[in-house]
Amino acid sequence: MELRQLKYFLAVAEEANFTRAAERVHISQPGISAQIRQLENDLGATLIDRSGRSAALTAVGEVAFEHARAVLAAAEALRHALDEMNGLVRGRLVVGMVTACTVTPLFEALSGFHRAHPGVEISLVEGDSAALVEDVREGTVDLALVGTAGPAPADLDGQQVISEAIVAAVPPGHPLAGEDGVTLAELSVHPVICLPRGTGIRAVLDQASAARGLTPTVALQAAAPGAVVQLAERGLGVAVLSASMLTQHPRLRTVPIIDADIAAVLSLVSAPTRSPALRELLVHCRESFGAPAHKAPAPAGRGAAGQVGP
Template sequence: MELRQLRYFIAVAEESNFTRAAERLRISQPGISAQIRQLEHDLGATLIDRSGRSASLTSAGEAILGHARAALAAAEAARHAVAEVNGLLRGRLTVGMVTACTVTPLFDALASFHRAHPGVEITLVEHNSDELIEQVRGGVADLALIGTADEPPQGLEAMPIISERLVAAVPFGHPLAEPARVTLDDISAYPIVCLPEGTGIRAVFDQACAAKGIRPNLALQASAPSTVANLALRGLGVAVLSESMAVHYEGLQTLVIDDIQTLAVLSLVYNSGKSAALRELLAHCRHSFLAAPADRLVSATADLATG
């Protein structure tokens, strides 16, 4: 059993597809298949069910997945420990980002860190926030930028970046446009245009509705806040967005939702047992975000939607 085989197995498990896993790891699909077959031979069990259109885990595969992630995390920790003893910053960091991330202070931090420590390989992965949280917990990712409802996830350290209230947005002339304050009951009388499950904005909205016993008509969903806004502009529903997102679209009236008090939070999350490389990257992130102009941080909240 080799660490690379475990890495290939984890990639297939997460992508549910050999081809996508191979593209993610930048190796050939036959190569990843051969290594996983060798791993299955060494373990004496089939780990991946190849009979369907997607590659799914067998019972044995489910049983080994957590151990595979832990083994890779332990190996990486060993590398970092040796690097610290030698006074060097080397190894690999995996950084997770919400899909379609445009938070430029994070990119600035990665660039300055790379210039200072070229011996550390940086890998970027994109997922929704729920998946990124699990990757950080499982040691697959070292650091992730995520959107959550109110508080960062339990069990992880966090560097909060920005937090905002949710608002509803409707075209001028809509029955809800005046006065500019509404309740969940008010907006739930109309179709809702929102973001998908697994995103910070959606988590806040779903929790608020559940607390009030409201079942809104979720007419349309889209991953990009611009799509949500444009659908609302065309009268297809009431958009639910963060405050700074909604004000970017001319023709939309922003409505305060009085009974949503929970904030949507954009944070960097990581495990408490930080390596030297991760500690250094966090220092670069802290400097980058503190140095970023306020308008760059406000525009960054669009990523609360996709994460």
């Protein structure tokens, strides 16, 4: 009796059909039939009733089904335990990141992890922060770099990377260009260029404005911070981004938003898990990002972790 034969037996029992079971486990139909016959010979009992149109379990097969499932589960648990002991992490990880991400420590963490554990397949997906958070909750994404208004969701494991203020940015000659600061009320009378809903920066702007009974006039929006900057440079509105997103754009004058007291936070979030691969990736992330970068809600230069993403 072999483990693969038990796997084939479970497939036939669950599909109630030899052809579908063969497709599921990627073997020919005659091949899976022969393996089940060999298993029955080894056990000295008929497990599958082949007299009807579907492949049904016999009474003995019903008993064997539960034991076969337990044996395969135990074998899988043994493999994972030994992998952890030997440091041989395998599997697949889906990593999410905010659109137009330029946070290089994330890329460094992925690179270091890949070198250490080449047996793990890594898939990288982009999206807005709100959607990525839901993907992590649903289990379709293992780890995501997201921007939020304030701390990351409490139901997820999170590592804060950076926390800073949102600011306004305008070209020379704009009415706000000579100001040392602007309130959300003063900002609301100007057309605003910002990231779309679902991003952390936009959530900060909307929530801070709503807390004061205000609704910002978002005239234009773009998914990439660079596009927001270029639109503002051409005088189409006031850019609202995080402070670090604007440090490389001297053509815009940065103006603090003095009463936007909700921080734009960039965090790594994941669901609680026992996955050895994810645990190892988180170790590399902690090494790459280092200690969380905390910034007061006021304009500041680029932090060690790079700019805050959407």
